[in-house]
Amino acid sequence: MEHLEVLKTYKIYVGGNFPRTESGRYYKVYDSEKELLANACLCSRKDVRNAVKTARGAFGGWKSRSAYNRGQILYRIAEMMESRRAEFESQLSKIGFTATEASADVNASIDRLIYYAGWTDKYQQVFGSVNPVASAHFNFSILDPTGVVGIFAPENSPLLGLVSVVAPVIAGGNTCVVLASEMYPLPSIIFAEVLNSSDVPGGVVNILTGKKEELAEHFSSHVDVNAMMYSDKLSAEMKKLIDENASTSVKRVIKKPVEDWYHEKAQDPYFIIDVQETKTTWHPVGF
Amino acid sequence: MSTSDFSVSTPIDQVSVEERVARLNKRSIKKESKVQALKLALSMMDLTTLEGKDSEGKVVQLCQKAKLPYAPMPDLPKVAAVCVYPTMVRTAKKHVKGSGIQVASVATAFPSGMAPLSVRIDDTKFAVDEGADEVDMVISRGAFLSGEYNLVFDEIAAIKEACGKAHLKVILETGELHTYENVRKASDIAMEAGGDFIKTSTGKISPAATQPVTLVMLEAIRDYYYRTGKMIGMKPAGGIRTAKQALQYLVLVKETLGAAWLNNEYFRFGASSLANDVLMQIVKQQTGQYQSADYFSVD
Numbered sequence: 235m236e237h238l239e240v241l242k243t244y245k246i247y248v249g250g251n252f253p254r255t256e257s258g259r260y261y262k263v264y265d266s267e268k269e270l271l272a273n274a275c276l277c278s279r280k281d282v283r284n285a286v287k288t289a290r291g292a293f294g295g296w297k298s299r300s301a302y303n304r305g306q307i308l309y310r311i312a313e314m315m316e317s318r319r320a321e322f323e324s325q326l327s328k329i330g331f332t333a334t335e336a337s338a339d340v341n342a343s344i345d346r347l348i349y350y351a352g353w354t355d356k357y358q359q360v361f362g363s364v365n366p367v368a369s370a371h372f373n374f375s376i377l378d379p380t381g382v383v384g385i386f387a388p389e390n391s392p393l394l395g396l397v398s399v400v401a402p403v404i405a406g407g408n409t410c411v412v413l414a415s416e417m418y419p420l421p422s423i424i425f426a427e428v429l430n431s432s433d434v435p436g437g438v439v440n441i442l443t444g445k446k447e448e449l450a451e452h453f454s455s456h457v458d459v460n461a462m463m464y465s466d467k468l469s470a471e472m473k474k475l476i477d478e479n480a481s482t483s484v485k486r487v488i489k490k491p492v493e494d495w496y497h498e499k500a501q502d503p504y505f506i507i508d509v510q511e512t513k514t515t516w517h518p519v520g521f
Numbered sequence: 522m523s524t525s526d527f528s529v530s531t532p533i534d535q536v537s538v539e540e541r542v543a544r545l546n547k548r549s550i551k552k553e554s555k556v557q558a559l560k561l562a563l564s565m566m567d568l569t570t571l572e573g574k575d576s577e578g579k580v581v582q583l584c585q586k587a588k589l590p591y592a593p594m595p596d597l598p599k600v601a602a603v604c605v606y607p608t609m610v611r612t613a614k615k616h617v618k619g620s621g622i623q624v625a626s627v628a629t630a631f632p633s634g635m636a637p638l639s640v641r642i643d644d645t646k647f648a649v650d651e652g653a654d655e656v657d658m659v660i661s662r663g664a665f666l667s668g669e670y671n672l673v674f675d676e677i678a679a680i681k682e683a684c685g686k687a688h689l690k691v692i693l694e695t696g697e698l699h700t701y702e703n704v705r706k707a708s709d710i711a712m713e714a715g716g717d718f719i720k721t722s723t724g725k726i727s728p729a730a731t732q733p734v735t736l737v738m739l740e741a742i743r744d745y746y747y748r749t750g751k752m753i754g755m756k757p758a759g760g761i762r763t764a765k766q767a768l769q770y771l772v773l774v775k776e777t778l779g780a781a782w783l784n785n786e787y788f789r790f791g792a793s794s795l796a797n798d799v800l801m802q803i804v805k806q807q808t809g810q811y812q813s814a815d816y817f818s819v820d
Contacts, residue, residue, distance in 0.1 A: 283811055290813075458813035482810065 244419070246275045246443060247426035249288035250436020256280045261444075263419060266330035274419045277444035282411065282452040285440040289382045289409040290458050292437030297379045297407035301355035307433045308351035308405060312344045314432040321424055322393060329392070329418050342496055343397040349501050350401040357406065357506050365514070372517040377510035379407035380486060381460030384453040386446055389466050392418035394495045396425060399465065402505035404438055408461075411440045413453070419443040446472065454479035454487075461486035461509055524713050527670035531709070531744075533701035533737055542732045548772050555768070556806045559799050562767040563590060564598035565785045567625055567756065569793050570605060570820070571632075571724065580609045582820050584616035591800045591817070594807075600796065601785035602655060606631070607644060610651035625655035625690070629680060632694075632723035634659040638676060645683040655688040656680070659723060660707060662697045670710060677714035690756055691716035695734045696726040704734055708741035718754035720791065729759025730791075732773060739777040752781065758791025764802040767795060793820075 244263075245252040257278035265271045275281075296304075315322070319340045326336035358377055365373040383403050388395030392415040403410050414422030426441045442449070446468070454462055454476040462476055462485060480487045488508050492500050550558055568587045570579055580603075587600045602623035605613050613624045626648035630636035636644075645656055658680050664672050681689050691711035695704050711719050719738055722729040735757045742753045755778075757770060767790060774782050782788050801812040 286811065455809070456811045456813075457816065458811060479810075483813070 288437040305354035312347035386464035607648040614652040626653035681715035690718035720756040724759030730757035756789040
């Protein structure tokens with residue numbers, strides 16, 4: 235019997251659901267041969283607002299999970315990626331990856347998740363401290379997640395790059411709103427499906443698709459976004475816009491220039507520490 | 522004027538009520554109108570704290586917020602009233618003095634109302650003696666559901682008498698009345714027995730205020746006005762948390778009763794967390810930036 239091919243509708247991922255953009259707008263996504271691959275949501279200001287709201291709602295619950303449990307969940311994401319590797323590889327090969335490259339990209343993404351899964355219950359010991367003071371106090375510094383992090387995912391590494399920026403942020407108890415690679419947004423949606431089936435509470439990771447040019451303003455000006463993070467080279471105007479908007483709410487702006495996401499420097503615990511705040515406590519002690 | 526025969530129900534078309542609410546909710550209010558509506562909503566608020574853990578400090582903080590909802594914008598309207606338990610009335614009264622803000626007190630063995638009438642009357646008198654400008658009473662839902670409408674009527678009338686000059690708001694606790702017909706009937710009883718306001722809920726029962734229930738009550742007020750020429754106020758309370766919901770309620774009032782009811786003499790919101798969302802929306806309209814709850818006072 236003849237089979238009718240069913241094309242997939244790529245939607246966004248907000249609060250553990252897959253809605254369409256509220257704006258009803260789309261943009262065309264092409265493969266490496268310039269053939270039309272799919273339509274992706276062209277997100278608007280209100281999609282950013284909704285995503286930030288759900289990320290804020292999820293933050294309290296996520297940060298109070300035990301570090302060990304966050305590690306388990308990151309590990310679970312890796313497991314689920316493994317089971318859907320064929321889909322990732324086929325998607326990557328459509329946008330110009332060879333079979334070997336696609337497989338290597340999925341492997342590296344899974345490894346990266348496991349790398350940060352391991353760090354969840356260790357970074358606090360390594361980077362927290364007990365501080366010597368001259369008075370009768372027990373003085374110690376611990377790390378607290380920054381909050382809701384807005385992320386511009388790397389443009390040219392649609393899967394490994396995406397995983398590499400999201401994993402350390404959520405490993406440390408933050409929640410995030412991610413704008414996927416503009417040109418290659420489709421792997422991000424499959425990644426969202428993986429997240430959705432791997433015990434990550436809804437709202438911890440929210441993935442939007444659309445144009446940086448349009449959304450930079452809304453990401454950076456939203457007072458409830460506590461940090462902005464990007465690793466690509468942005469235009470001077472966009473950087474200025476982000477910096478200026480961020481200053482009005484004292485938002486952290488984290489620039490992580492990474493050229494090669496396979497390089498060993500593309501993963502280290504400082505990616506986690508970038509979105510942690512140090513809290514120091516002076517606890518009186520007797521003589 | 523003789524009272525109505527409460528054994529006869531006014532039929533309510535459930536589907537139409539819900540359809541009408543859904544249709545009115547599609548109204549889009551933007552820009553200047555939105556700012557105006559948000560400020561109006563703020564001025565109609567009964568800032569409420571009704572918890573067993575209420576302390577003087579909490580009530581003082583509530584009063585400060587009532588007078589100056591958001592310090593960076595001192596020109597914003599004050600809220601209409603603060604709503605507290607009778608034992609907190611004196612504290613509240615002291616701290617809103619001179620501001621024009623009313624002090625409302627729940628009374629009559631709030632929230633259940635399960636106490637002898639004499640106790641409920643004493644409760645009311647205590648609140649009024651302490652200085653309450655408004656009294657929020659609860660009706661006996663058990664008696665109402667058993668069909669003892671005249672008993673409910675007499676109780677409300679007795680409380681009204683105990684209120685003296687204080688305004689009486691009658692809480693129907695619509696979440697326990699089950700049908701729109703019952704809501705309508707309870708509204709009619711409350712208005713005819715002398716209530717100055719009818720109010721949906723205590724906030725202690727879920728569901729609290731809903732828009733369809735509010736529409737039914739607004740229509741009861743409208744019909745009562747046509748019949749007697751007397752304007753009764755409306756106060757939805759409980760479960761109204763977002764500015765968007767507040768605007769939808771204002772649309773319901775405007776479309777059902779008209780502009781004469783669009784002020785805090787005749788319409789109030791009973792809420793605690795709504796104020797912050799309205800404030801955040803007002804700031805958003807002025808600065809263009811979505812706000813964070815971290816920058817607004819918790820209580």
